[in-house]
Amino acid sequence: MGDHHHGPAKGLTRWITTTNHKDIGSMYLWFSFAMFILGGAFAMIIRAELFQPGLQLVEPGFFNQMTTMHGLVMVFGAIMPSFVGLANWMIPMMIGAPDMALPRMNNLSFWILPPSFIMLACTLFMDGGAPQAGWTFYAPLSTTYAPPSVTFFIFSVHLLGVSSIMGSINIIATVMNLRAPGMTYMKMPLFVWTWLITAFLLVAVMPVLAGAVTMMLMDVHFGTSFFSAAGGGDPVLFQHVFWFFGHPEVYIIILPAFGVVSQIIPTFSRKRLFGYDSMVYATASIAFLSFIVWAHHMFTVGMPVAGELFFMYATMLIAVPTGVKVFNWVTTMWRGSLTFETPMMFSIGFLILFTIGGFTGLMLAIAPVDFQYHDSYFVVAHFHYVMVAGAIFSMSAAIYYWLPKWCGRMYNEKMGQLHFWVSFVGFNLAFFPQHFVGLAGMPRRIPDYALQFTDFNMMSSIGAFIYGAAQILFLYNVIATIVSGKPTSEEKTWEGAEGLEWTVATPAPYHTFETPPPVK
Amino acid sequence: MLQLSKNPTIDTAVKLAGVTVAMFAFVFVVMVPLYNVLCDVLGINGKTSGEAYTAVEVKVDTGRTIKIQFIASNNAGMPWEFGATVPMMKVHPGAVNDVLFFAKNPMPSAMVAQAIPSISPTRAIEYFHKTECFCFNQQPLDGESSAQMPLQFIVDQDLPADIKTITLSYTLFDVTDMANSAVAKR
Numbered sequence: 001m002g003d004h005h006h007g008p009a010k011g012l013t014r015w016i017t018t019t020n021h022k023d024i025g026s027m028y029l030w031f032s033f034a035m036f037i038l039g040g041a042f043a044m045i046i047r048a049e050l051f052q053p054g055l056q057l058v059e060p061g062f063f064n065q066m067t068t069m070h071g072l073v074m075v076f077g078a079i080m081p082s083f084v085g086l087a088n089w090m091i092p093m094m095i096g097a098p099d100m101a102l103p104r105m106n107n108l109s110f111w112i113l114p115p116s117f118i119m120l121a122c123t124l125f126m127d128g129g130a131p132q133a134g135w136t137f138y139a140p141l142s143t144t145y146a147p148p149s150v151t152f153f154i155f156s157v158h159l160l161g162v163s164s165i166m167g168s169i170n171i172i173a174t175v176m177n178l179r180a181p182g183m184t185y186m187k188m189p190l191f192v193w194t195w196l197i198t199a200f201l202l203v204a205v206m207p208v209l210a211g212a213v214t215m216m217l218m219d220v221h222f223g224t225s226f227f228s229a230a231g232g233g234d235p236v237l238f239q240h241v242f243w244f245f246g247h248p249e250v251y252i253i254i255l256p257a258f259g260v261v262s263q264i265i266p267t268f269s270r271k272r273l274f275g276y277d278s279m280v281y282a283t284a285s286i287a288f289l290s291f292i293v294w295a296h297h298m299f300t301v302g303m304p305v306a307g308e309l310f311f312m313y314a315t316m317l318i319a320v321p322t323g324v325k326v327f328n329w330v331t332t333m334w335r336g337s338l339t340f341e342t343p344m345m346f347s348i349g350f351l352i353l354f355t356i357g358g359f360t361g362l363m364l365a366i367a368p369v370d371f372q373y374h375d376s377y378f379v380v381a382h383f384h385y386v387m388v389a390g391a392i393f394s395m396s397a398a399i400y401y402w403l404p405k406w407c408g409r410m411y412n413e414k415m416g417q418l419h420f421w422v423s424f425v426g427f428n429l430a431f432f433p434q435h436f437v438g439l440a441g442m443p444r445r446i447p448d449y450a451l452q453f454t455d456f457n458m459m460s461s462i463g464a465f466i467y468g469a470a471q472i473l474f475l476y477n478v479i480a481t482i483v484s485g486k487p488t489s490e491e492k493t494w495e496g497a498e499g500l501e502w503t504v505a506t507p508a509p510y511h512t513f514e515t516p517p518p519v520k
Numbered sequence: 521m522l523q524l525s526k527n528p529t530i531d532t533a534v535k536l537a538g539v540t541v542a543m544f545a546f547v548f549v550v551m552v553p554l555y556n557v558l559c560d561v562l563g564i565n566g567k568t569s570g571e572a573y574t575a576v577e578v579k580v581d582t583g584r585t586i587k588i589q590f591i592a593s594n595n596a597g598m599p600w601e602f603g604a605t606v607p608m609m610k611v612h613p614g615a616v617n618d619v620l621f622f623a624k625n626p627m628p629s630a631m632v633a634q635a636i637p638s639i640s641p642t643r644a645i646e647y648f649h650k651t652e653c654f655c656f657n658q659q660p661l662d663g664e665s666s667a668q669m670p671l672q673f674i675v676d677q678d679l680p681a682d683i684k685t686i687t688l689s690y691t692l693f694d695v696t697d698m699a700n701s702a703v704a705k706r
């Protein structure tokens with residue numbers, strides 16, 4: 001019996017063989033940060049090239065590889081694993097479980113990821129270079145006209161798909177079976193709720209992505225013509241399959257972020273979350289609706305008018321539950337005794353900027369207007385407002401919020417505030433002007449542009465460099481906290497915080513809730 | 521509820537693994553065929569419907585003139601010369617029109633080609649009737665020879681008034697390999 005209670009093993013083997021949810025959570029978080037830096041480096045190359053019109057630094061072909069790899073690494077390597085890491089750390093501690101339900105599978109689903117991304121990164125050094133068809137890798141660019149490395153890309157997508165499916169199965173099994181007695185579904189913290197729903201989305205659509213790349217593989221190597229008109233197939237089919245995965249995917253990215261801010265805003269407002277039930281139902285309806293709006297990415301492929309109308313209205317409908325959430329967060333803050341520590345600043349930044357991104361989404365949802373906006377920088381601005389200021393701001397908030405609990409040391413508040421403000425200014429400087437150049441007609445994914453877009457692009461590039469620099473500060477701040485932050489042993493780092501994770505010791509011991517806690 | 525294992529955790533995991541497999545299969549057995557069926561039934565995708573056009577009483581509507589533009593292009597790797605003999609025609613709805621396309625095989629060996637049509641705007645598809653078209657059949661050509669290929673069409677009298685131009689585009693595919701293997705099988 002005794003051997004179950006030992007601490008972590010020593011050295012490298014601890015990390016390779018661990019089945020502890022906290023170890024695995026930390027590995028996910030560090031891995032995703034490494035990917036964030038890698039994807040960020042690609043972005044810096046893109047913005048450096050776009051600093052001036054004309055071709056300065058890189059070949060157009062390499063530029064395309066950069067946009068492609070940036071998108072893939074950020075979406076699949078940085079954002080998704082970071083939230084899985086957070087889920088690993090927090091879900092067991094929030095529902096009073098000793099660990100994840102399937103700890104060995106948990107280890108496997110993490111350790112599949114590094115090889116998958118190393119393989120993806122290696123494509124950069126292969127003959128013909130890395131994939132260049134964009135993170136949406138439309139056929140036939142990704143089949144007939146792809147470099148030979150596309151096969152490795154496909155395998156890498158298969159692997160990371162398997163990893164996230166296993167991760168999601170684990171999360172669902174944990175939430176459904178390991179809740180402490182008395183922790184009913186409607187008492188679960190919202191972060192757990194949003195992740196539960198996200199995990200269902202993942203189980204439903206990651207296999208569709210796997211199907212899409214499998215069809216590509218067959219077209220490239222086995223003579224089928226799913227996406228080749230020459231053999232009776234249809235490239236538009238690829239877009240349908242991809243976006244049937246792709247739109248739910250964007251909610252997979254944002255729902256856990258919703259969960260994070262729903263934890264943080266009440267803490268620093270010193271009030272209960274306003275409209276808990278409606279938050280749960282709104283999340284569920286967003287998840288449901290996300291399955292019937294995919295073709296808003298394809299308004300220009302030549303759909304029948306009835307189709308355009310259906311997808312336009314269905315897309316606009318999503319704004320309703322999303323609006324419910326935004327109003328609930330604002331109402332939670334209303335008349336609260338607010339304080340503005342770094343996690344709260346990032347959450348408020350999230351709230352404002354995500355709402356802007358939601359509005360530009362609504363503009364894009366208007367089918368006739370989208371004919372002009374489609375594939376312009378306006379779309380780029382839209383999705384960076386929801387993905388960077390949405391998902392990544394909320395991730396930064398989460399790190400500052402829970403880091404003291406994880407390592408028993410307090411981060412430096414001044415540096416946290418600095419990180420926030422530099423990020424906020426850099427982000428807006430980088431992406432707000434992209435709305436304007438987009439509306440004025442600058443297409444996305446090009447290495448060169450017309451002269452009249454120069455000023456806004458320079459601003460964009462400078463903003464991007466500033467935002468990038470702020471993340472180095474973030475890394476420094478986190479490491480400095482872990483190594484030499486001011487020790488704290490208060491169970492509640494934040495006096496307004498509620499939830500089981502704040503009832504365990506600080507720093508959180510290696511094993512928590514080996515006997516289920518009482519739930520009021 | 522269906523219980524697959526005594527251990528509730530394993531039970532959940534196995535069911536979810538089932539969902540995963542089902543969704544993967546869904547792509548191949550539902551999405552792909554459904555897409556093709558829908559395109560066929562709804563006549564979208566720029567293809568004219570396969571149904572034969574039964575001529576209604578012809579009333580030529582000389583009050584309207586519709587511009588018909590012809591585009592001909594080759595699929596990647598197809599070496600033939602291919603085009604319409606006229607780039608554009610002005611026709612009245614209801615009238616029977618003839619136009620010739622030409623093709624030339626510059627290669628030393630015999631080849632077989634297939635033209636695939638596409639019409640835009642998509643709303644015009646159901647009002648554009650082909651009574652004879654080289655695209656109904658494959659076109660074989662001996663090495664270094666050429667051919668004239670006929671197309672006969674009628675623009676429906678019921679064509680919506682706001683459509684004034686119809687573009688008919690053909691892409692020529694090299695189907696030599698497919699045609700040969702079909703012959704070999706026989």
Ligand code: HEM
Pocket residue numbers: 136250251253254296297315316318319322357358359360361362364365366370373374375379382383386387390391
């Ligand atoms: C009110 C909510 C939203 C609406 C109405 C909306 C609508 C749209 C529309 C219509 C497009 C297609 C634009 C085009 O290509 O012409 C689009 C693109 C996109 N949206 Fe949203 N969106 C919303 C929220 C989100 C969220 C929450 C995310 C992710 C966190 C997101 C991520 C994206 C991405 C990544 C693209 C671009 C995909 C690409 O072509 O690369 N959107 N959005």
Ligand SMILES: [Cu+2]
Pocket residue numbers: 246247250293294296297
């Ligand atoms: Cu979408």
